[in-house]
Every structure is written in C-alpha cells, then in structure tokens.
Amino acid sequence: MSSYSITFTSGQEPLQLDTLQVKKAAIHLRALNHKLRQQILKKIDEKGRCTVTEIFTELFLVQAVASQQLAILRKAGFVKTSRSGKNIYYSVNLARLKEFLKTAQQLNS
Numbered sequence: 216m217s218s219y220s221i222t223f224t225s226g227q228e229p230l231q232l233d234t235l236q237v238k239k240a241a242i243h244l245r246a247l248n249h250k251l252r253q254q255i256l257k258k259i260d261e262k263g264r265c266t267v268t269e270i271f272t273e274l275f276l277v278q279a280v281a282s283q284q285l286a287i288l289r290k291a292g293f294v295k296t297s298r299s300g301k302n303i304y305y306s307v308n309l310a311r312l313k314e315f316l317k318t319a320q321q322l323n324s
Contacts, residue, residue, distance in 0.1 A: 251284055270305070
C-alpha cells in the first residue's frame with residue numbers, strides 16, 4: 216500500500232481510494248469556493264482578459280494578494296495566461312470551468 220492510497224476490503228471486491236486524486240480535487244473545489252477568487256474570475260470575464268495590475272486596481276486589492284489569488288486559479292486551470300511584451304494577461308478558461316462544473320454537478324446528484 217502506498218502512502219497515497221487506501222484499500223477497502225469489506226465489500227465483494229477490494230476498493231482502492233487514491234488519496235492524491237482526492238487532494239487534487241479538493242484544491243480545485245477550494246479554488247472556486249472563495250469569494251475573492253470568484254470576483255477576480257468575474258472581473259476577468261467582463262474584460263475578456265486583463266493584467267494583474269488591472270485586477271488589483273479595479274478590485275482595490277494589494278498587488279501581492281491579487282497575484283496569490285491568480286496563482287491559485289492558474290494552478291487549478293481556471294485561468295489561462297498569455298504574454299505580450301512585459302505584460303501577462305489573464306483570461307478565464309471556460310472549457311476547464313465547464314468540465315469542472317459538470318463533474319461537481321455529478322457529485323451533487
């Protein structure tokens with residue numbers, strides 16, 4: 216047994232739970248279940264794409280806070296980045312959000 220799995224043997228067939236996958240799913244859920252990150256996603260969606268400077272200025276945030284929240288969203292795949300000169304532009308990854316929301320709905324049914 217690895218440190219990332221638990222095997223349940225009380226049923227007819229053994230069931231193996233990959234705890235690393237559960238941890239990754241929890242990271243994605245936490246990324247969206249945060250009011251500030253939801254506001255950031257909404258702001259990016261309204262503008263189509265924007266820089267961290269636009270985000271922290273328009274949402275009245277400290278630059279470091281905006282950057283930290285964007286890093287969480289980027290790690291979860293909910294925002295995409297593109298570079299133009301010195302600027303990094305963030306845009307909402309709608310395909311990833313749709314995929315994630317479909318999975319979340321299945322969990323809730």
